[in-house]
Amino acid sequence: MLRNTPTCYEVPVPTPTRSPIRPRLVGLGLVTAFVLVWTSGYLVGDLGTGASPPLTLIFWRFLLATAVIGTIALVTGAPWPARPRDWLRPAAAGILLQTVQFAGIYDGLALGVSAGLASLIVSASPLVIAVVAVGLDGERLRPAGRLGLAVGLAGVGVAVSAELSGGARAAGILFVVLGLAGFVAGTVLQKHAPVSADLRSATTIQMGAATLTSLPLAAVSGGFALPLTATAIGSVVWLAVVNSVGGLLLLFVLLRRRSGAGATSYLFLVPPVTALLAVPVLAQPLHLAALAGVALAAVGVGLVSRSELRPG
Numbered sequence: 001m002l003r004n005t006p007t008c009y010e011v012p013v014p015t016p017t018r019s020p021i022r023p024r025l026v027g028l029g030l031v032t033a034f035v036l037v038w039t040s041g042y043l044v045g046d047l048g049t050g051a052s053p054p055l056t057l058i059f060w061r062f063l064l065a066t067a068v069i070g071t072i073a074l075v076t077g078a079p080w081p082a083r084p085r086d087w088l089r090p091a092a093a094g095i096l097l098q099t100v101q102f103a104g105i106y107d108g109l110a111l112g113v114s115a116g117l118a119s120l121i122v123s124a125s126p127l128v129i130a131v132v133a134v135g136l137d138g139e140r141l142r143p144a145g146r147l148g149l150a151v152g153l154a155g156v157g158v159a160v161s162a163e164l165s166g167g168a169r170a171a172g173i174l175f176v177v178l179g180l181a182g183f184v185a186g187t188v189l190q191k192h193a194p195v196s197a198d199l200r201s202a203t204t205i206q207m208g209a210a211t212l213t214s215l216p217l218a219a220v221s222g223g224f225a226l227p228l229t230a231t232a233i234g235s236v237v238w239l240a241v242v243n244s245v246g247g248l249l250l251l252f253v254l255l256r257r258r259s260g261a262g263a264t265s266y267l268f269l270v271p272p273v274t275a276l277l278a279v280p281v282l283a284q285p286l287h288l289a290a291l292a293g294v295a296l297a298a299v300g301v302g303l304v305s306r307s308e309l310r311p312g
Contacts, residue, residue: 031266034250039273041243042115043281045106048235053222054106059214060226060236062098065244066207069200078200087205093189094206098244099213100182104175111172114284116275117159120293121176123267124156128184148303152268155296158289159271191255199252207244268300 048057072078081087105118127149160173218224226232254266272294278284 030250030254031269034247034254034266035269035273037242037247037250038267038270039119039277041239041247042105042109042119042270042274043277044235044238044243045102046109046115046278046282047231048239049106049110051229051231051235052227053218054110055103055214055218056222056224056226057232057236057239058099058102058106059211059218059224061102061239061244062207062211062214064236064240066204066211068241069207069245070204073198073200073204076200078198078204080198080201081205089189090202090205091209093186094209095186095213096182096189097186097248098206098210099217101179101186103214103217104177104179104182108172108174108176108179111169111175113169113172113176114290115278115282116271116284116290116294117173118176118179119267119274120156120159120271121173122180122183123271124153125180125184125187125267127153128180129187132184132188144303148300150300151296151303152300155271155293155300157293158296159293161289187251187255190252199249203245203248203252206248 045057073080081090101122105122108118109115130145130149226236275286275290275294279286
């Protein structure tokens, strides 16, 4: 008697492995877009503050950005916070990330700070964020990360000292430092926001809060009359759509993929790109000290990007 023989066999199907190439390409694309968008903000901001009072410029920038992202949120059916208190955190982040940051940066640009130096000062944010994270989250940087942040900060110091000796106003640099403080505080607050928060509605709330808080600033400094020139109007449109909407969304996406200092470490790439593009766009010459500063910053980002923050 023959033993029962199976008529078919189950062939094991190998579990498909996820290729690491696609996530890396996505990450590279996000970083490239982030750097180019943030670079354009300094270049266009410099052009805009030359054609319009700086606080007038940010008011119209925020108002237009609120209209654009608000329309997107409504048309696409974005969910909105159910409780009034859930509106407070994105509103506070918007005031810091938008009003404080750009009021400081644009006033600094209007006082003669170069676009390259302004971007270099703000790029020091990973160092400040790393220090804040130690107290808030118990995060700890690896030695390579600490070295990278120190090198990046050294680049800022070299460029600042050179520009001060070249006749730049100290008041302008202090305004940019105020912008740095707003960016750091807003980034830390945003990092601790609920992950489930919808980007469309949260960004609308942030931009709306920035519009309201920039209104009295514009009223007492420059007024609301935007010059009807191609430079002034074009700057507002670019800064509102590309930077306020696109740049903020890119920052939020990066913050959800990496730590606070890890995501903002990409800002170290912005100064060299800004300094190079400022030559043809703004006719701002490259000085030896500026080149040394951006070179140090480039080394810093290479070290920081390889050293993600980890729990202590």
